[in-house]
Amino acid sequence: xxxxxxxxxxxxxxxxxxxxxxxxxxxxxxxxxxxxxxxxxxxxxxxxxxxxxxxxxxxxxxxxxxxxxxxxxxxxxxxxxxxxxxxxxxxxxxxxxxxxxxxxxxxxxxxxxxxxxxxxxxxxxxxxxxxxxxxxxxxxxxxxxxxxxxxxxxxxxxxxxxxxxxxxxxxxxxxxxxxxxxxxxxxxxxxxxxxxxxxxxxxxxxxxxxxxxxxxxxxxxxxxx
Numbered sequence: 001x002x003x004x005x006x007x008x009x010x011x012x013x014x015x016x017x018x019x020x021x022x023x024x025x026x027x028x029x030x031x032x033x034x035x036x037x038x039x040x041x042x043x044x045x046x047x048x049x050x051x052x053x054x055x056x057x058x059x060x061x062x063x064x065x066x067x068x069x070x071x072x073x074x075x076x077x078x079x080x081x082x083x084x085x086x087x088x089x090x091x092x093x094x095x096x097x098x099x100x101x102x103x104x105x106x107x108x109x110x111x112x113x114x115x116x117x118x119x120x121x122x123x124x125x126x127x128x129x130x131x132x133x134x135x136x137x138x139x140x141x142x143x144x145x146x147x148x149x150x151x152x153x154x155x156x157x158x159x160x161x162x163x164x165x166x167x168x169x170x171x172x173x174x175x176x177x178x179x180x181x182x183x184x185x186x187x188x189x190x191x192x193x194x195x196x197x198x199x200x201x202x203x204x205x206x207x208x209x210x211x212x213x214x215x216x217x218x219x220x221x222x223x224x225x
Contacts, residue, residue, distance in 0.1 A: 030204055035146050039139035046133060053085055053121075053130060060121040064090040067134055072151035075171045080143040082151055083134040087122025088115075129218045135174045147207040148173025149195040167195040170202070180213040 043050075054066040068086040071079055089095075095117055118126065125131045138144040144151065151172035157165070177194040178186065186194075198206075 027202075027204055031145065031147075031207060032142070034204075034207075035139050038146060039136040042133075042136050043140070046136075049130070050133070053125060053133075056121045057086055057119075060119050061086075061089060071154060072172070073154060073157045073168060074143055074151055075168065077157075077168055079154070080138070080151075082144070083137055085125055085131040085134060087119060087126050087131045088117045089119060092117040132174055139174065142171075145171045145173045146175065147198075147210050148176055149198065150176060150178065150191075164192050167192060167199065170199050175210060175214040177210065180210055180217050 057064070057066050064086055066086060068084050068088070069081045070084070072082040074080050099115070099117070122131070135144055139146055148171050149167045152160075152168070157168070177198045178191045181194055182190075
């Protein structure tokens with residue numbers, strides 16, 4: 001609630017005054033329809049993968065759950081629970097405070113290449129981005145889109161400047177310009193710039209182009225950890 005209130009008074013002057021940042025009913029409707037049907041088809045086709053990954057996660061770390069739900073900040077600061085295949089040990093959140101000093105990314109984001117909280121199976125499914133597949137459920141629900149800025153953690157948004165908060169003006173996505181432009185190799189500032197570039201220039205064909213690039217990046221395992 002506090003995040004939403006802060007966002008309501010944030011100065012989104014750059015994008016709010018931009019024509020391309022306003023609602024485009026046809027584009028948004030077509031984007032939502034594409035999101036829904038591709039996510040539904042994806043869940044059906046990938047159901048065998050879900051079963052295999054679920055088995056491997058439980059085999060690797062029987063104490064934990066298969067899925068991991070985490071509260072994220074969505075469009076206009078609305079909170080929602082984002083789902084992933086669990087790739088970390090069950091006490092990962094408690095261990096984070098002791099690892100913050102090893103953060104390899106500047107700004108309001110935490111990334112650590114050799115994160116000791118990641119399980120053996122977690123390392124594999126992260127490399128191939130398989131851990132992100134349950135977010136197709138979020139796309140079906142409308143919390144997320146296939147393409148858009150990555151949904152931020154609450155603690156990350158608490159550190160955002162008003163400029164950074166402009167990336168929250170649109171529905172977050174599974175993939176986006178950041179993911180197909182270097183992912184974890186980029187700094188937080190570079191991620192924000194790419195997200196704002198997407199917000200101000202987004203179109204249906206741009207989304208399709210990013211989706212095709214995503215397939216190529218995922219197959220190469222480029223920048224994922």
